[in-house]
Amino acid sequence: MLTLIYILNIITYFTYGYFFFLLLKSFLPMHDSKLIRFFGYLVCNAITGAIIYPNDPVNVAGYFLLFILYMFLFHKGTWYAKLSTVLIFYPIVVSINYLTEDFGRLIWLSGNGEMSLLFEEILHSVTLSLRIPFWLLLWYFCKNLIPLVAGTLTFRMWMILDIICLTSFVGILTIIIYAPENTWITYPACLSNILANFGCIYLSAYIANTIKTDLELENLKYQQSYYNELEQNQQNMRKLRHDMQNHLSVISIFFQNENKEQAEVYFQKLSDEITAATHTFCQNSIVNAVLNSKYNLAMQHEIDCFFNIDLDNLISMDDISLCSLFGNTLDNAIEANLKIPDLSYRSLSVKARCSNKFFSYEISNAKENEIITARKKILTDKANKKSHGFGLLNVKDIVRKYNGTMDISFTDNSFTITILIPLF
Amino acid sequence: MSAGCKHAEWKGEDKMLEIVLCDDEKYLRTDLKKIIERELDLCGHTCRITEFDSGETLVRTLDAKTYDIYFLDIEMKELNGLETAKRIRQKTDSGEIIFVTSHPDFVFQGYEVRALNYILKPCEEKKIISVLYDALKQLDLSKEKYYLIEQRSGTIKLPLSKTKYFASERRFVKAVTTDFAHTFYGKLNEIESQLPDFFIRIHNRCLVNLNFIESIDGDSVLCDGKKLQVSRSCKQNLSIAFAKYMLK
Numbered sequence: 047m048l049t050l051i052y053i054l055n056i057i058t059y060f061t062y063g064y065f066f067f068l069l070l071k072s073f074l075p076m077h078d079s080k081l082i083r084f085f086g087y088l089v090c091n092a093i094t095g096a097i098i099y100p101n102d103p104v105n106v107a108g109y110f111l112l113f114i115l116y117m118f119l120f121h122k123g124t125w126y127a128k129l130s131t132v133l134i135f136y137p138i139v140v141s142i143n144y145l146t147e148d149f150g151r152l153i154w155l156s157g158n159g160e161m162s163l164l165f166e167e168i169l170h171s172v173t174l175s176l177r178i179p180f181w182l183l184l185w186y187f188c189k190n191l192i193p194l195v196a197g198t199l200t201f202r203m204w205m206i207l208d209i210i211c212l213t214s215f216v217g218i219l220t221i222i223i224y225a226p227e228n229t230w231i232t233y234p235a236c237l238s239n240i241l242a243n244f245g246c247i248y249l250s251a252y253i254a255n256t257i258k259t260d261l262e263l264e265n266l267k268y269q270q271s272y273y274n275e276l277e278q279n280q281q282n283m284r285k286l287r288h289d290m291q292n293h294l295s296v297i298s299i300f301f302q303n304e305n306k307e308q309a310e311v312y313f314q315k316l317s318d319e320i321t322a323a324t325h326t327f328c329q330n331s332i333v334n335a336v337l338n339s340k341y342n343l344a345m346q347h348e349i350d351c352f353f354n355i356d357l358d359n360l361i362s363m364d365d366i367s368l369c370s371l372f373g374n375t376l377d378n379a380i381e382a383n384l385k386i387p388d389l390s391y392r393s394l395s396v397k398a399r400c401s402n403k404f405f406s407y408e409i410s411n412a413k414e415n416e417i418i419t420a421r422k423k424i425l426t427d428k429a430n431k432k433s434h435g436f437g438l439l440n441v442k443d444i445v446r447k448y449n450g451t452m453d454i455s456f457t458d459n460s461f462t463i464t465i466l467i468p469l470f
Numbered sequence: 471m472s473a474g475c476k477h478a479e480w481k482g483e484d485k486m487l488e489i490v491l492c493d494d495e496k497y498l499r500t501d502l503k504k505i506i507e508r509e510l511d512l513c514g515h516t517c518r519i520t521e522f523d524s525g526e527t528l529v530r531t532l533d534a535k536t537y538d539i540y541f542l543d544i545e546m547k548e549l550n551g552l553e554t555a556k557r558i559r560q561k562t563d564s565g566e567i568i569f570v571t572s573h574p575d576f577v578f579q580g581y582e583v584r585a586l587n588y589i590l591k592p593c594e595e596k597k598i599i600s601v602l603y604d605a606l607k608q609l610d611l612s613k614e615k616y617y618l619i620e621q622r623s624g625t626i627k628l629p630l631s632k633t634k635y636f637a638s639e640r641r642f643v644k645a646v647t648t649d650f651a652h653t654f655y656g657k658l659n660e661i662e663s664q665l666p667d668f669f670i671r672i673h674n675r676c677l678v679n680l681n682f683i684e685s686i687d688g689d690s691v692l693c694d695g696k697k698l699q700v701s702r703s704c705k706q707n708l709s710i711a712f713a714k715y716m717l718k
Contacts, residue, residue, distance in 0.1 A: 325577045354717075356581040397717040399581050403685060406713035451709035466713035468687075 051167045058175050063091030065181035066139075072189050073247075074121045074131050086120035094181070098144040100225030100232075110136060130204045133211040134250070137218045138243050141236040142180055144222055146173045148229050184244070191251040198254040198261075200443050207250050214242045261366055268369040272335035328357040336369045340376040349383045349392040359400040362469045367444045371407070372398075374437040375463055379411035382461060386414045391459075403469050405450075410462040417456050441465075487517035488536070492528050492554065493543035493570065498591065499523075502541060502570070505598050525549030529557045537565050539605045541589075544571040555583040564612065566605040615666055619645070619654050626652060630669075634694050636661055636677040648694070670711045673701045680715040 067090040076083055093116060096109040113136050117128040150173040154166065199207075218239045221232045293316055300309035327337045337355070344351050360368070376396070383392045395410045438454075441463070445452040450467030489506060491499045499521050510517045520537070522528040526549050528540075540558060544551035555567050569578065569588035578588045586608060587601045617628040632647045636658060643656040658677060662669070668680045672691060676698055684692040686709065689700050700708060 325575050327577055352578075352587065354578055354580050356579050399716055401581070401716060404712070404716065406716040408714060408717050451706055451713075453706070453710040464710050464713050466709045 047164060048167060051164075051171055055171055055174060058171065058178060059095055060091055062177040062181045063087070063094045065178070065185045066090055066094040069181070069185045069188060070121070070131065070135065072185075073135075073192050073195060074117070074123045074127055076121050082120060086116070089116045089120070094139055094143075094177070096139055096143050098140055098147060098222060100144070100148065100222060100229050103223045106140060106219055106222060109139075113139075124201075126201055126204045126208075127199070130208050130211070133208050133215055134243055134246050137211070137214045138184075138240055140218055140222065141239045142177060145233065145236050146176050149173055152230060187244075188247055188251075191248060192254075195250050195254045198257045199250065200257070201446065203250075203253055203257070207246060207253075210249070211243060211246050214239045214246075264370060265366045268332050268336055268366070268373070271339050272332050275335045275338055327353065327355045328360075330357070330360075330365065330368070332365050333357070333368050333372065336373050337376075340373070340380065344376075344380050344383070344394055347380065347384055347392070348389045349380065349394050352393075352395040355396065355398045357398060357400055357405075360405060360469070363405065363448065363467070367447070370440055371444050371465075374441050375409045378437050379409055379461070382411050382413040382415070386412060400469065405465075405467040405469055407465040407467075408462065410460060412459055413456070413461045414459065417461070487515055488538045489517055489519045490522065490528060490537045490540045490542075491519060492522040492525060492541065492546070492551075494523050494546045495543075496523070498543070498570075498593075502593060502598065505593070505595055506602060509599050509602060525551070525554030525557070528554060529561075532558065532561045536562055538609055539602075540565060540567045541570055542567060544569050544576060544588075545573065552583070555585055559583050566608050568601055568605060611666075617645075617661070617664065619652065619656075621654060626654075628652070630666065630679070631681070634679055634682045634696075635698065636669075637698075638675045667711075668715065670704075670708055672704050672708050673699050680711060683712065686712060 064087065067087045070090065076086060089112070093109060093113050096105065098105055098109075110132070113132050114129070117132055118125075121128060121131075150169050153169060218236065221235050225232055293312075297309055297312060300306075300312065325338055325341060326334060327341075328334050337353075341351060341353065379394050379396075383394060386392050391412055391414075393412045395408075397409075398405070398407045400406075442452060444450075445465055445467065448467045450465055452466075453464045455462050455464075487510065491502055493499045493502075503519050503521070507517070507519065522531075525542070525546055529549070540555075542551040542554050546554070549557070551569050551571070555569075558565070558567065563584070567580075567583060567585040569576075569585060570591060570593070571588060572591035574590065576588065576590075578585075580586065580588075586605055589597055589601060615630045617630055617633070619626040619628060628645055628647065632649065634646045634648065637644045637646070638656075638658040641655060642653050643658060643661060644651055644653045658675065662671060662677055665677065669677050670680055672678050678691065678693055678698060682694040684694065686692075686700070689702070689705070690697050691700055691708070692698075
């Protein structure tokens with residue numbers, strides 16, 4: 047009979063471990079190798095099987111370290127995403143294990159310890175099996191919520207989540223390590239702790255969703271600039287066709303009067319008008335539209351432009367990131383140039399290239415205003431500090447997302463951003 | 471009058487500066503020639519300007535001759551400027567290419583043929599001169615430089631364009647070139663201060679020539695087939711130097 051119960055316990059143990067494993071896997075991607083995943087599953091069982099007694103700091107700390115080790119060995123992602131996952135899930139593991147374990151203990155104590163061994167084991171199995179529906183339910187609720195969390199949350203977002211989770215984390219540890227005699231007093235705290243962290247998971251999914259929507263919005267904005275560009279071209283063409291008759295008659299008058307000089311001037315003006323069209327900087331039409339609109343803007347303000355762009359092999363970066371990278375840096379560069387009153391000092395150089403499995407990018411502009419920095423951060427020089435944009439911050443996030451390197455350097459009259467991003 | 475001789479890097483050498491103007495319209499060549507000649511004359515450079523009226527004739531002479539600076543018109547009949555540049559690069563990697571175009575919507579994509587810049591017609595004198603100086607600077611940078619190792623047995627001249635890396639071990643420094651490796655007494659810091667900026671520090675004990683770096687991954691670089699360690703503190707600098715090098 048006892049062996050049967052032991053076998054049942056082991057099955058229980060591996061079952062809820064499996065749900066926990068699935069949960070973590072959907073939260074942060076794992077390494078691809080099947081063998082690694084299998085070992086990961088075994089370690090997962092050990093973590094969810096954590097034995098938590100009241101007033102026992104050693105186990106709490108031990109399993110915490112094991113969990114961290116597990117995340118860093120078996121999962122992909124940045125260190126802060128991994129650490130945050132531990133902070134979100136460990137309090138849940140600790141709470142549920144403590145509750146189920148301690149609940150059994152209380153019943154056992156109420157019987158004054160006069161129980162048969164068989165009954166004790168059955169009691170243990172029953173409380174243990176409560177964990178299966180718990181993890182099943184949690185996994186069931188979360189699997190639709192969280193698949194996009196890992197890729198989209200930025201460093202700052204993770205940090206905010208961590209701060210929230212830290213409350214429940216520290217709370218639960220304090221409660222368990224310094225549990226009072228009557229342990230049932232701690233139960234509501236444990237339950238609310240589980241709820242709080244479930245809320246955190248929900249919140250992270252919610253934030254990720256918002257960020258995704260924002261990105262889509264930005265994408266739409268860039269598409270809009272593309273359509274505007276097309277529209278503008280159409281209009282120019284129509285206008286030109288409409289005016290052609292006019293132009294031709296003017297020129298014919300010049301010819302009749304044998305006024306060669308004026309005809310030449312008129313020709314020049316006309317040819318300028320015709321050629322103010324779009325440039326083909328790269329094959330990607332949306333990125334090209336962004337580059338075009340900024341290029342035209344720079345030209346309008348008589349900024350001396352040097353564009354050298356070769357993006358033919360760029361496959362692994364998505365359009366939005368690329369548009370945002372170019373858009374934000376070009377906006378900043380043009381804005382800085384506009385503050386220079388002497389037109390002959392305005393200049394802008396943009397170099398971008400994909401080769402040697404890297405995307406390299408350098409944008410350099412003339413400037414006049416001083417760079418204001420505080421704690422190594424570059425601040426806005428706008429008079430109304432609140433109207434500053436998130437240009438540089440966005441660029442930094444993109445570079446971080448692609449594991450790239452970014453460098454900002456400046457002199458009294460120039461400002462340069464250099465970026466290197468590995469391609470796959 | 472032009473901007474004057476503000477260019478100091480290019481030491482007027484005995485070697486004559488060979489400049490090519492390739493354009494199928496004669497009066498534009500004459501214009502350009504006048505400006506370039508006057509400017510170089512002002513700086514005391516001797517130059518020979520050779521004119522071609524088509525890309526084909528220019529390419530045909532390349533077997534027998536090399537030039538320092540090419541001004542190529544983009545809109546030429548038959549072989550256009552870009553195609554001409556490609557043919558030039560098939561024959562030689564040296565020399566600076568500058569495109570000249572009358573199309574305001576011309577898009578400069580210089581990396582494929584390693585072209586330096588472009589000039590919009592009608593040519594603005596200021597722009598021509600600044601591009602010309604850029605080319606001269608570039609020519610100077612691409613000239614072979616040497617690192618001299620003083621030894622009791624005599625001085626060894628290390629051609630830097632062929633030097634892959636310097637690695638130090640205790641008080642010795644090993645210089646590895648494409649042909650040989652040489653070990654000598656020295657300090658890496660002192661060597662670094664004397665090297666041009668295409669040598670970059672990747673480790674306390676290693677200086678690498680960017681021209682030989684094939685790939686960077688994680689904490690190492692592949693330098694002409696050899697894996698070299700990159701220290702954490704040097705990684706940022708290396709990545710940025712690499713980006714700048716590729717964009718040159």
